[in-house]
Amino acid sequence: MMRKLTLAAAALAGAIAGPLGGSSAAAAERTLRIGVSDALTGGASVYGLPQANAIKMAADEINAAGGVKVGGDSYMLDVIAYDDKGNPTEATNAVRKLIDFDEVKYILGFCCSGAASAVASFIADEDAVMLVGNAAERSITARGIPNLVRTRPPADYTGAAAGAFVGKRGHKRVAVLGALDVGFYALYVDAFEKELNKAGGQIIARESFGLKDRDMTPQLTKIREMNPDALLVVGYVEPAAFIYRQSVELGMDIPRYGFTSGSEEQFLRVATSEQMEGVWDLRPTELTLQSATETGLAYHRNYTERYGMPPSPSSPYAYDNVYALKHAIEAAGTVDDTRAVARALRELAPPPEAVMQYLPVDGKMFDRNGQAYTANGAFQWRGGKWVYVEELPSDAKAYSEFLASLR
Structure with missing residues (x-):
């Protein structure tokens, strides 16, 4: 059974700072919920929990800077996180709950390939956008799913x-x-x-x-x-x-x-x-x-201060996805039209806040497959x-x- 990550659950799971399930931003004109499906417990949590922490940190940074700007509105990001344990069935249940009950249109995380592949198998039929972090299975982006992007290159x-x-x-x-x-x-x-x-x-x-x-x-x-x-x-x-x-x-x-x-x-x-x-x-x-740029050094410093330990090397894949989503929503001029946002992601240059050092294809962060690349x-x-x-x-x-x- 999927669990929304509350403060108590985060403590049980070994999370090392604050709850992931909800943003602290106050006085927002509007709220935009974004979802996280990731391994917050179990063996894969060495990748999943740092990703979930990074997503929450990016959301709070964006909120502190005034949120996501669409027209005359500012949207504060509200993070809802579920523990999928890196398991395909758990991930399917988590994403179904995010879409069907929490009414989330933008879903991030996915440290594990089995879990990410299970969700990728049906996400094309949903009014949602899937932003994959650390999962490295080639087939995730080989399918050319129009509403899916991934920051980590294939294995x-x-x-x-x-x-x-x-x-x-x-x-x-x-x-x-x-x-x-x-x-x-x-x-x-x-x-x-x-x-x-x-x-x-x-x-x-x-x-x-x-x-x-x-x-x-x-x-x-x-x-x-x-x-x-x-x-x-x-x-x-x-x-x-x-x-x-x-x-x-x-x-x-x-x-x-x-x-x-x-x-x-x-x-x-x-x-x-x-x-x-x-x-x-x-x-x-x-x-x-x-290997970090000044942006990477700042990320390392801020994450360590916030969570009491250094970030895992792969955690910025999820962090960068949050900023890519912000810029794509602002470029599309909508939070509701997920197809327009997905198209905007494919036209996006690497955002200035990105921690990883991407190799753009034709000047774009994500190629026509929805795949981003870094150097090896x-x-x-x-x-x-x-x-x-x-x-x-x-x-x-x-x-x-x-x-x-x-x-």
């Missing part, structure tokens, strides 16, 4: 860049340990392998784990016996951290690469900084202090923190055309 867009990077570093025998039954992780690895093969390398093992698994020593022991020259780890933050810790405990002295997108604080709940030293994370160029980056754990080392070049326009060809 295979990043996997190809990662494979080229690892191949360039001379690795010939790479073992993979990942949540390979999850579609977007499998897509990442497939794209990674194609580029690795081009550089003369190969994947010599594909070992799997469940997202709730915490002891990966059997898989790591098997991998160790195959004598790889590198390890690729794909999965949620917590199991990945256990793998990094256990690989050190097993004496595996090989380079370790990952696709996880977690903050320092999240990894250090499981592994020590010494056990993390040297680990690479090959992901979209998301928020770290080393190589981050490495050095001395207790993620350090942005270099960009992994990717061709956003070429990928955009490929994505459109899948329809």
